[in-house]
Amino acid sequence: MSSTAAAPGTQAKKSYLVVIDDFTDAEALSRRLEVRNHHLSEATKKRLAGQLVSGGAVLDSHENGKMVGSALVLNADSVEEVVEILKNDPYTVGRAWNMESVRIYPYREAQF
Secondary structure, three states: OOOOOOOOOOOOOEEEEEEEEEOOOOOHHHHHHHHHHHHHHHHHHHHHOOOEEEEEEEEOOOOOOOEEEEEEEEEEOOHHHHHHHHHOOHHHHOOOEOHHHOEEEEEOOOOO
16 A cells, blocks of 8 residues: 555645665664564554554675665655654664665555
8 A cells, every 4th residue: 555545635645665774883783683672563553553554674685684774665744754753763762773874765556
């Protein structure tokens, strides 16, 4: 689903593709793992509220499987709202995500 259903007379949320890198210092992965359960709990709440469509880890390789960032699809009114969502995420607060690396793209899911 590319946007949430809008009530009559209101505008549907827009969808955004977000790619964000983790910090690259030696402790970055351990910080990510420390807050991972909290991040996943909050992500579940966002999913149930229709704000998070999809998300997952970006890996250094399939063979190694080290998490080095994230990719997600969010529904929001604006890029500014997406930034606020990201700023308040446990991965940002816990210094796993590097907000200076964030890329936000307008997104429309293909209908097959």
